[in-house]
Amino acid sequence: MKTVDIVERIEGEAKLVCSWKENKISDARIEFLNFRGFEYILQNKPILDSLVYTPRICGICGQAHLKATVEALENIYENVNEALVITNKAKLLREIGLNIEIIDSHIKWFYMFIMPDIAKLSNDIKYNKYEPLKGSLWLNASRVASETIKAIAIIGGQWPHTSYMIPGGVMSDPTLFDLTSMQNYLEQAIIFFENTLGGIDFEEYLAFSNMEDFLKTNGSLIDFKNIAFKNNLEKIGKAYDSHIVLGSSSLFESGKIKIKNISKIDSSKISESSINTFKVNISKKENEYTWSKTALYANEFYETGPLSRALISNRKFIKTIHKEYQDSVFTRVLARMDELAHLLYTTKKLISKVDTSEPSFIKPKYSLNDIETAIGSSFIEASRGSLSHKVEVSKGLIKTYDVITPTVWNLGPGIKDKYGVAQKAIVGLDSISKAEIVLRSFDICSVCTTH
Amino acid sequence: MVDSQDMVKKVFTQKSARIDTNKGEEYYNCLFENAKQRISMLQKQPALKDIDMIDVIESEGINRRDFMKWVSATTATLMLPPMFEPLVAQATELMNRVPVVWIELQDCAGNSEALLRSSAPTVDDLLFDVLSLEFHETLQAAAGHDADRQLEEAVEHFKGKYLLFVEGAIPMANDGKYGTIGASGETFHEHLMRMSKDAAAVVAVGTCATFGGIPAAAPNPTGAVGVMDLVKGKPVVNIPACPANPANMVGVILHFVLTGQIPELDSLLRPKFAFGYRIHDNCERRAHFDAGEFVEEWGDIGAQNNWCLYKVGCKGPMTFNNCSIIRYNEGTNWPVGVGRGCIGCSEPDFWDKYAYERPMANANIKAPTGGVEKTVDEFGLGLLTATTIGIGLHAVASAIAGKKSEQNEEE
Ligand code: SF4
Ligand code: SF4
Numbered sequence: 074m075k076t077v078d079i080v081e082r083i084e085g086e087a088k089l090v091c092s093w094k095e096n097k098i099s100d101a102r103i104e105f106l107n108f109r110g111f112e113y114i115l116q117n118k119p120i121l122d123s124l125v126y127t128p129r130i131c132g133i134c135g136q137a138h139l140k141a142t143v144e145a146l147e148n149i150y151e152n153v154n155e156a157l158v159i160t161n162k163a164k165l166l167r168e169i170g171l172n173i174e175i176i177d178s179h180i181k182w183f184y185m186f187i188m189p190d191i192a193k194l195s196n197d198i199k200y201n202k203y204e205p206l207k208g209s210l211w212l213n214a215s216r217v218a219s220e221t222i223k224a225i226a227i228i229g230g231q232w233p234h235t236s237y238m239i240p241g242g243v244m245s246d247p248t249l250f251d252l253t254s255m256q257n258y259l260e261q262a263i264i265f266f267e268n269t270l271g272g273i274d275f276e277e278y279l280a281f282s283n284m285e286d287f288l289k290t291n292g293s294l295i296d297f298k299n300i301a302f303k304n305n306l307e308k309i310g311k312a313y314d315s316h317i318v319l320g321s322s323s324l325f326e327s328g329k330i331k332i333k334n335i336s337k338i339d340s341s342k343i344s345e346s347s348i349n350t351f352k353v354n355i356s357k358k359e360n361e362y363t364w365s366k367t368a369l370y371a372n373e374f375y376e377t378g379p380l381s382r383a384l385i386s387n388r389k390f391i392k393t394i395h396k397e398y399q400d401s402v403f404t405r406v407l408a409r410m411d412e413l414a415h416l417l418y419t420t421k422k423l424i425s426k427v428d429t430s431e432p433s434f435i436k437p438k439y440s441l442n443d444i445e446t447a448i449g450s451s452f453i454e455a456s457r458g459s460l461s462h463k464v465e466v467s468k469g470l471i472k473t474y475d476v477i478t479p480t481v482w483n484l485g486p487g488i489k490d491k492y493g494v495a496q497k498a499i500v501g502l503d504s505i506s507k508a509e510i511v512l513r514s515f516d517i518c519s520v521c522t523t524h
Numbered sequence: 525m526v527d528s529q530d531m532v533k534k535v536f537t538q539k540s541a542r543i544d545t546n547k548g549e550e551y552y553n554c555l556f557e558n559a560k561q562r563i564s565m566l567q568k569q570p571a572l573k574d575i576d577m578i579d580v581i582e583s584e585g586i587n588r589r590d591f592m593k594w595v596s597a598t599t600a601t602l603m604l605p606p607m608f609e610p611l612v613a614q615a616t617e618l619m620n621r622v623p624v625v626w627i628e629l630q631d632c633a634g635n636s637e638a639l640l641r642s643s644a645p646t647v648d649d650l651l652f653d654v655l656s657l658e659f660h661e662t663l664q665a666a667a668g669h670d671a672d673r674q675l676e677e678a679v680e681h682f683k684g685k686y687l688l689f690v691e692g693a694i695p696m697a698n699d700g701k702y703g704t705i706g707a708s709g710e711t712f713h714e715h716l717m718r719m720s721k722d723a724a725a726v727v728a729v730g731t732c733a734t735f736g737g738i739p740a741a742a743p744n745p746t747g748a749v750g751v752m753d754l755v756k757g758k759p760v761v762n763i764p765a766c767p768a769n770p771a772n773m774v775g776v777i778l779h780f781v782l783t784g785q786i787p788e789l790d791s792l793l794r795p796k797f798a799f800g801y802r803i804h805d806n807c808e809r810r811a812h813f814d815a816g817e818f819v820e821e822w823g824d825i826g827a828q829n830n831w832c833l834y835k836v837g838c839k840g841p842m843t844f845n846n847c848s849i850i851r852y853n854e855g856t857n858w859p860v861g862v863g864r865g866c867i868g869c870s871e872p873d874f875w876d877k878y879a880y881e882r883p884m885a886n887a888n889i890k891a892p893t894g895g896v897e898k899t900v901d902e903f904g905l906g907l908l909t910a911t912t913i914g915i916g917l918h919a920v921a922s923a924i925a926g927k928k929s930e931q932n933e934e935e
Contacts, residue, residue, distance in 0.1 A: 077707050078669075078707075079669065079671070079672070079706060079707055086628075086705065088707070106703070106704045106705075106709070107630060107702070107703045107704075107705075107712075108630075108695070108702045108703065108746060109630055109695075109702075109738070109739040109746060109748070110702075110739065110745035110746050111738075113743065113745040114738065114739075114741045114742070114743070114744075114745065117742075118741075125867055125875075126738060126741070126875070129632055129634070129737075129738045129766060130632060131632050131633070131634075132631070132632040132633040132634025132635070132636065132637045132638075132767065133633060133634075133637055135632075135634070181640075185663070205663055205664055206657065206660075206663055206664060215640055218640070219640070219853070219854070222853060223853050223854065223856040226852060226853040226856040226857040227856060227857055227862075228862060229857075229862060230852070230857050230858055230859035230860070230861055230862040230864050231767075231847075231851075231852035231853060231857060231858055231859060232852070232853060233632075233634045233637045233638060233767055234634055234766055234767055234869075236859075236864060236867070237862055237864055239822060241822070241823075242822070242823065244822045244827075244862060244863045244864045245862035245863055245864070246823075246827065246828060246863065353745055354698070354745075432823050433822070433823055434821075434822040434823030434827075435823065436821055436822075436823070520631065520632050520633055
């Protein structure tokens with residue numbers, strides 16, 4: 074038997090096609106059926122145009138694409154031995170912008186995308202507060218997210234689709250007043266964490282190391298845990314439990330874990346396969362069913378995202394939770410929310426480090442247009458995991474542009490007899506609603522995936 | 525939020541506003557009577573949702589004074605004289621009489637995000653509590669087959685009455701196979717045609733839905749086009765920009781509630797209240813443009829002093845939009861505010877013509893003829909073929925130092 078399910082309330086839409094045997098899912102296909110063709114559009118465009126195009130790959134993680142592009146372009150300078158000088162201030166403002174975007178995305182994801190489904194598992198009316206468009210917490214969260222995102226608007230001009238980074242630095246030059254306003258916006262998110270999400274003092278939360286600590290919380294996180302445990306969400310959604318983090322920042326370290334050991338990344342081992350992917354202008358073959366490609370490291374599947382980041386950066390609380398419940402839905406969701414707290418803490422610190430007297434931008438000695446041919450690449454940690462951009466330029470124009478998004482790592486199709494990460498986590502489940510929750514636990518972005 | 529609202533009011537009531545907003549007493553009196561009738565008619569209709577706007581506002585801790593402030597700013601945004609304020613206030617309460625169906629096609633969800641990110645006087649309340657958003661794939665509770673059903677029901681039940689909001693372009697190449705929706709695999713094109721058939725009007729939000737947007741950038745691999753290329757025989761309103769400004773989305777709905785009609789449009793189907801003037805006309809850096817003070821490169825002395833960004837590529841003089849007044853993220857800021865310059869994201873073809881993040885001097889575009897006082901209908905489309913340059917006299921004079929770049933422009 075086969076069933077077709079449409080998964081909405083993600084960014085875009087995904088189709089989940091399951092085959093069933095003896096009331097269990099025996100095979101699962103995740104299809105992304107919307108395509109725009111950014112990699113084709115970027116070809117032959119003037120190099121700096123990419124700064125306007127790539128943020129528009131996604132309405133929710135445009136900062137990540139912008140940062141990935143600017144760093145790929147700066148990497149070109151490095152590769153021709155003319156590395157640019159980027160001031161500390163510019164670096165900080167870029168990281169701060171990206172962090173705020175992730176903060177915003179995490180708040181929204183929890184309240185708008187996953188909790189409505191989790192709450193549906195329980196009939197208790199006290200969970201009506203999570204109902205989309207109406208529930209008090211839904212509305213509250215959307216308001217807090219709107220407030221938080223203003224902190225990006227201050228340095229980026231607007232959100233979504235900001236373009237304030239340029240090779241050599243950033244265009245904006247915030248005043249002390251601007252920085253204080255940004256702190257205030259973040260402070261509101263912290264208050265929200267204390268009063269609503271965690272229901273616990275912020276500092277106290279940050280010192281958590283185990284489940285016992287966690288049980289002291291008294292907010293949405295506990296609602297989540299209670300419903301999750303009643304429905305065995307700590308037992309489902311397990312994939313390979315292999316993790317990869319390609320980018321690094323003040324909070325994240327890059328690396329990978331397979332079985333136990335953390336090891337360094339060798340970027341030449343990253344590859345993309347398009348065996349199961351539709352091709353532009355060529356009629357489709359039997360096995361082609363999605364616009365998503367498959368991302369592999371040394372020909373293996375790896376999960377990417379907040380859980381992977383917590384494990385590789387050795388964050389104690391999530392490590393203990395993971396020891397007990399592995400890469401289950403419960404751990405994955407909790408890791409994302411835990412990351413929210415750490416990002417808020419780190420980002421406030423980063424803002425206080427901005428030295429307004431430093432320049433924001435130092436003009437590159439020569440233009441990218443003067444470079445005959447070169448290649449540049451970058452790795453960024455976006456909301457949903459590792460994002461990489463690779464650009465090849467020639468005489469002022471883009472020759473090729475390749476983007477691998479987090480969802481391609483997590484939800485790309487399997488190859489040959491091997492399941493992709495999310496496929497593996499879904500096969501064996503006994504209900505569609507569980508399959509949907511497992512799928513959502515990866516925080517899917519379909520528009521990024523297919524770009 | 526309040527600051528930018530005051531600014532809106534000031535700009536629209538000032539004599540210097542660049543398009544002629546005054547249509548004469550007779551016109552407004554007539555419109556006023558029509559709106560009054562329309563409102564009393566709507567009041568008699570049952571509410572789609574049983575929510576009282578004033579209750580909502582008060583329960584959110586927004587006082588009546590702030591609400592009235594918002595009303596007067598919004599009235600000004602819609603280019604209506606202050607006598608309309610009580611009607612706008614009433615219309616706000618009646619937004620739940622007009623059902624809205626929102627569909628996403630070949631998009632990045634950026635306009636939905638922008639909408640979510642706005643809240644004046646918490647549009648969350650306006651839109652989510654009061655407005656009858658009958659369908660929004662990303663935001664609503666229902667998913668999967670339930671969502672399909674809900675959409676069918678909304679369209680059937682509100683036949684001829686709902687406003688259809690469309691986000692995203694429509695891929696036409698390869699029989700529309702670059703974008704399909706739902707379990708049946710209906711193409712975006714088929715979906716749009718089916719959904720728009722019984723809509724009272726179709727509102728295309730964002731530059732993708734209006735003009736094809738980035739997906740339509742050369743070589744347009746998926747054959748992306750905008751809504752107005754496909755939907756014929758019924759009113760289509762374009763709210764371009766990338767992302768579209770939520771204030772303008774709310775404005776169109778309010779106008780519809782108030783008058784039962786779509787607002788007056790320009791030749792590109794954009795509401796004149798929002799796109800009737802250029803961002804350059806109301807830009808906070810305009811004084812520096814007129815004084816010939818330009819940022820020559822990012823980080824220089826001009827940048828530190830917020831001088832005009834024309835020479836680092838600002839497309840403000842050729843871009844029709846109200847972001848210099850409304851700003852983004854509830855009036856927090858806008859691109860020129862951080863020294864970035866406008867990329868012309870509300871203009872057709874901006875992706876191929878205007879997207880350059882580099883000095884205009886090196887860009888392939890020409891500034892429009894005729895100075896900065898023309899309105900969109902006078903040169904909206906003509907702009908695309910304009911060949912001569914005419915920036916302000918002072919600007920030219922000041923540019924002598926940068927002679928080389930000026931020459932490039934002339935080439
Ligand atoms: S050119 Fe741009 S920055 Fe200068 S005044 Fe016009 S809109 Fe403002
Ligand atoms: S300033 Fe220009 S680029 Fe920016 S949002 Fe407004 S129209 Fe678009």
